[in-house]
Amino acid sequence: MITVLTGGTGGAKFVWGLAQIVPPEQLTVVVNTGDDLNWWGLHVSPDLDSVLYALAGKLSRDRGWGYEADSFRCLDRMRSLGADGWFQLGDLDLATHLRRTQLLASGKTLTEATAELCRAMGVKNRLLPMSDDPVQTVVSTPEGDLSFQEYFVRERWKPSVTSVRFEGSDQASTAPGVLQSIIHADLVLIAPSNPVTSIGPILAIPGVRDGLRCSTAQVIAVSPIVGGAAVTGPAGDMLKMRGFAVSAAGVAECYRDLIDVLIVDSQDEGSRPQIEAAEAHAAFTNTMMKSDDDRIALAKFALATVAREATR
Amino acid sequence: MITVLTGGTGGAKFVWGLAQIVPPEQLTVVVNTGDDLNWWGLHVSPDLDSVLYALAGKLSRDRGWGYEADSFRCLDRMRSLGADGWFQLGDLDLATHLRRTQLLASGKTLTEATAELCRAMGVKNRLLPMSDDPVQTVVSTPEGDLSFQEYFVRERWKPSVTSVRFEGSDQASTAPGVLQSIIHADLVLIAPSNPVTSIGPILAIPGVRDGLRCSTAQVIAVSPIVGGAAVTGPAGDMLKMRGFAVSAAGVAECYRDLIDVLIVDSQDEGSRPQIEAAEAHAAFTNTMMKSDDDRIALAKFALATVAREATR
Numbered sequence: 108m109i110t111v112l113t114g115g116t117g118g119a120k121f122v123w124g125l126a127q128i129v130p131p132e133q134l135t136v137v138v139n140t141g142d143d144l145n146w147w148g149l150h151v152s153p154d155l156d157s158v159l160y161a162l163a164g165k166l167s168r169d170r171g172w173g174y175e176a177d178s179f180r181c182l183d184r185m186r187s188l189g190a191d192g193w194f195q196l197g198d199l200d201l202a203t204h205l206r207r208t209q210l211l212a213s214g215k216t217l218t219e220a221t222a223e224l225c226r227a228m229g230v231k232n233r234l235l236p237m238s239d240d241p242v243q244t245v246v247s248t249p250e251g252d253l254s255f256q257e258y259f260v261r262e263r264w265k266p267s268v269t270s271v272r273f274e275g276s277d278q279a280s281t282a283p284g285v286l287q288s289i290i291h292a293d294l295v296l297i298a299p300s301n302p303v304t305s306i307g308p309i310l311a312i313p314g315v316r317d318g319l320r321c322s323t324a325q326v327i328a329v330s331p332i333v334g335g336a337a338v339t340g341p342a343g344d345m346l347k348m349r350g351f352a353v354s355a356a357g358v359a360e361c362y363r364d365l366i367d368v369l370i371v372d373s374q375d376e377g378s379r380p381q382i383e384a385a386e387a388h389a390a391f392t393n394t395m396m397k398s399d400d401d402r403i404a405l406a407k408f409a410l411a412t413v414a415r416e417a418t419r
Numbered sequence: 420m421i422t423v424l425t426g427g428t429g430g431a432k433f434v435w436g437l438a439q440i441v442p443p444e445q446l447t448v449v450v451n452t453g454d455d456l457n458w459w460g461l462h463v464s465p466d467l468d469s470v471l472y473a474l475a476g477k478l479s480r481d482r483g484w485g486y487e488a489d490s491f492r493c494l495d496r497m498r499s500l501g502a503d504g505w506f507q508l509g510d511l512d513l514a515t516h517l518r519r520t521q522l523l524a525s526g527k528t529l530t531e532a533t534a535e536l537c538r539a540m541g542v543k544n545r546l547l548p549m550s551d552d553p554v555q556t557v558v559s560t561p562e563g564d565l566s567f568q569e570y571f572v573r574e575r576w577k578p579s580v581t582s583v584r585f586e587g588s589d590q591a592s593t594a595p596g597v598l599q600s601i602i603h604a605d606l607v608l609i610a611p612s613n614p615v616t617s618i619g620p621i622l623a624i625p626g627v628r629d630g631l632r633c634s635t636a637q638v639i640a641v642s643p644i645v646g647g648a649a650v651t652g653p654a655g656d657m658l659k660m661r662g663f664a665v666s667a668a669g670v671a672e673c674y675r676d677l678i679d680v681l682i683v684d685s686q687d688e689g690s691r692p693q694i695e696a697a698e699a700h701a702a703f704t705n706t707m708m709k710s711d712d713d714r715i716a717l718a719k720f721a722l723a724t725v726a727r728e729a730t731r
Contacts, residue, residue: 147521202496
């Protein structure tokens, strides 16, 4: 049994690769919901949707987010009607949010609504939001607080970040199945997601850190930092803001006490000593997921790492 | 100053014709909202939208309802996600309902939300919902109660109708401006809409019937019944259910005590005596609005009727 903690689009690609080599009933995916937003009155879960679409084979390859071959006719009209348009929902994508909002309004939890969307889209993996309770990632900047999507999409992660907090996480419970899937897994993988804003909210829910520590599973993370910079997005800025080096070693520090192994891109082989100083083993391979083959190869490497570690 | 009471798609065509010959600041349109529905969590106002789209030049000519050149990609996905799909919202149309729902959620009234949609779409006429309060047209059939859209769209007006009621109308107030626009008008026109389910809900709001009676305006209705049958929709069945003849005379009876003149299609010239027995004058012209020219001609005829009646 494998459980992946993930968020963001890199995480979705990684999960897709895993799904190609692991039977669906053996793969549980726990997803960050700190980026969720109310947009046009709809409950939008960007990270859940990226994984949902990736697993259904519908994630747009051109954009890396949203639904394949989508159009933006409704969005164009919303803008002309005076609504905000900086967060882009396609016409096909919209259905996911309308349906989720409808299911939530009917009294279902986010976990139940997600299961229903999975069923309807033929996704057989267990896809779990980290929590059914509202948790909001708030990014503080010198100009004030921003929701994560305001910071990331509207402001294109240009503002300098003074702190990040996960509002509501103290009072939140993990969604049903999340802790069990971590504690009873044979392998827990942390996707190459932003350690602060994608994995951080999951780790902030009471019980998750303890679950990772108590689990007999190997815990293996993939570094989203390659060659001293994030592959995409603001992971570098976020690590720096939290006082970590912008390097694989910084990622290892950030996950100190939680992971057994950090998978790092081959170009960072020199970082082994610092990673081991952070009490994780280092395993090196190509982590740049440019093609489907890259994704599958990285997933295979992650599984092979478990076997290697077991015989260590 | 001209005020039109309207509902349905025939009414929208009629209003479009009027708007071609009357300056926008002189034309107020009061619209049935008894057909409004919560669809996919959105506040949909089919009759307001038909008039809004007609006045903005965006009403689909092919379909007679909805937005011109619309697509149904979101609807197709909603169906595949297990949502109901019998009420069809196009991708462009969706924006209207999303925006309206958003404006209502922000605390605006339906009147204010409608004004905002008009502004954004360049519609300069005053477009008023009959009420800001919820009023629901309920159609009783031998198999049970249906909302108007369930009866009309889902069941294609096949069930036999035992009664129609307008739930909430007793407690509803007319929207701001509605009564004034009726009482202070020089002319009140009742569009060729279903007298029972399109105009009936407007007349059921306390004050509207008295307003029509007290107004010094001429009140002129256009019969939606031509040659013993409704031009479109269930107006015939509805008149019969209420005990009226399915004829221009039946329409005159239905509006007895409210109208001065009934405009009737030329093929029904024989109905003059019965219409006059219902205490309305009859005026005959082509009322079939097949082309834009027909619509404009009917509007001109309605205005000319006022002048003729004034010198009577």
